[in-house]
Amino acid sequence: MKIFVTGATGFIGSAIVQELLRAGHRVLGLARSDAAAAAVAAAGAEPHRGDLEDAASLRAAAAASDATVHTGFIHDFTRYKEVCDTDRRVIEALGAALVGTQRPLLVASGVVLPGRKTGVTEEDRATASPDALPRVATELACDELAARGVHVGVLRFPPTVHGEGDHGFVPMLIDLARKQGASAYIGEGQNLWPAVHRFDAATLARLALAQPFAPGTRFHVVAEEGVPFKAIAEVIGRRLQVPVISKTPAEAAAHFGWFAHFAALDCRASSKRTRETLGWTPVQPDLLADLDRPPYFAQG
Structure with missing residues (x-):
């Protein structure tokens, strides 16, 4: 198949590109700059110039491909509602090229959106409005496409997608611990972060494209249902040789600054149905084992 991938040079998207290429697929990777185009080509894929705000370019690439995987996202938390609305428009543009076809579209989302703390499953749907939780717009856009018969599936990722090259939440915690001179958790630190290795996530995306699924299906890209936040803080503290301390919610x-909301995040998420449906078995190191290695603590 020829597969269009947005976010093709990103942490997750680049792993998906490699997984698809190894499986013998051709990959068309979205590239918004000369440097990104060069990176896509170096990976063995075909660059497609455009960006997430270029609807015509997105529609053209989706129309020219047998399947689409949308992992691109503008990570600007200073204008979070705006970029979430951009994501909605991206999904609408991709879907417009796929109405009336059976070509699959996979869209990245998150497992915390349903708003439950324990036992979030693939059957759960978001209960908040986009005004209260802007990222909900992604799944609502997917549901609108599914109602139109578009073969859309949602890849729900956990807060922590880990692996070498990670520049997400865990590196942020490491930087905070360095700056503050302590690795902290809130209360007893038993709030849970689901997790997955980027290579296991890439395998799941390939498997989801390889078999039919009902429009609107949610796939949980979750290898570990929930890792205690305190355990993450303890590895960071030991590696940095700084104290591991508890902070009250008020402290x-x-x-943590703006990250306090995420440090308090508590969500156990199941991937049981996803594993059974796709035959997906994660094989990469778990979060704590992966974190407890030099690459996460190298200062470049």
Whole structure:
């Protein structure tokens, strides 16, 4: 198959590109700059110039491909609602090229959107509005496409997608611990972060494209249902040789800043149905084992 991938040079998207190429697929990777185009070509894929705000380019690439995987996202938390609305428009543009076809579209989302703390499953749907939780717009856009018969599936990722080259939440915690001179958790630190290795996530995406699924299907890209936040803080503290301390909810903002909301995140997520449906078995190191290695603590 020829597969169009947005976010093709990103942490998750680049792993998916490699997985698809190894499986013998041709990959068309979205590239918004000369440097990104060069990176896509170096990976063995075909660059497609455009960006997430270029609807015509997105429609053209989706129309020219047998399948589409949308992992691109503008990671600008200073205008979060705006970029979530951009993501909605991206999904609408991709879907417009796929109405009336059986060509699959996989869209990246998150497992915390349903708003439950324990036992989030593939059957759960978001209960918040986009005004209250802007990222919900992604799944609502997918549901609108599914109602039109578009073969869309949602890849729900956990807060932590780990592996070498990670520049997400865990590196942020490491940087915070360095700056504050302590690795902290909130309360007893038993709030849970689901996790998956980027290579296991890439395998799941390939498997999801390889078999039919009902429009609107949610896939949980979750290898570990929930890792205690305190355990993450302890590895970071030991590696940096700084104290591991508890902060009260009232003290959390002073230590974590804007990240306090994420440090308090508590969500156990199941991938049981996804594993059974796709035959997916994660094989990469778990989060704590992966974190407890030099690459996460190298200062470049």
